[in-house]
Structure formats: structure tokens, C-alpha cells
Amino acid sequence: MKAARAIVKTNARRSEILEYDEARKAYRVEVKAQPEKGKANKEVVKLFSKKFNCKAEIISGFTSKEKLIRIS
Numbered sequence: 001m002k003a004a005r006a007i008v009k010t011n012a013r014r015s016e017i018l019e020y021d022e023a024r025k026a027y028r029v030e031v032k033a034q035p036e037k038g039k040a041n042k043e044v045v046k047l048f049s050k051k052f053n054c055k056a057e058i059i060s061g062f063t064s065k066e067k068l069i070r071i072s
Contacts, residue, residue, distance in 0.1 A: 010035045
């Protein structure tokens with residue numbers, strides 16, 4: 001089990017993981033979804049699952065731009 005930090009920007013043109021920010025030790029992520037009713041969180045989980053080819057889930061930061069994601 002590993003964990004990754006993500007800084008999420010919502011309402012983007014397309015959903016993607018942009019880069020790893022060495023200074024903040026987090027991935028920069030943009031998602032098309034709006035931050036309401038968990039839509040953006042679901043999209044973040046889907047992106048990380050696809051990128052790392054395994055199960056991902058948010059373990060903290062459900063209502064924040066900064067999230068901690070468990071990758072297993």
C-alpha cells in the first residue's frame with residue numbers, strides 16, 4: 001500500500017494528471033467535474049486507478065483541493 005498527495009483543480013477543460021510537483025511533493029491534477037456531490041473526487045480516483053493500474057481511494061481531503069490517495 002502506498003499513498004500519494006494530489007492538488008486538484010476542478011472545472012478544467014479535460015481530466016488529467018499533469019505533473020509531479022517536487023516542491024509540494026504532490027501530483028497536480030485537473031478534472032472536468034465540478035466539486036459538488038463527490039463528482040470531482042470520483043474523477044480523481046478514476047484517474048489514479050488508471051495511471052497506476054490498481055485500486056485507488058481518497059483517505060483524506062474529501063472537501064479540500066489537497067487530497068491524500070491510497071494506492072493498493
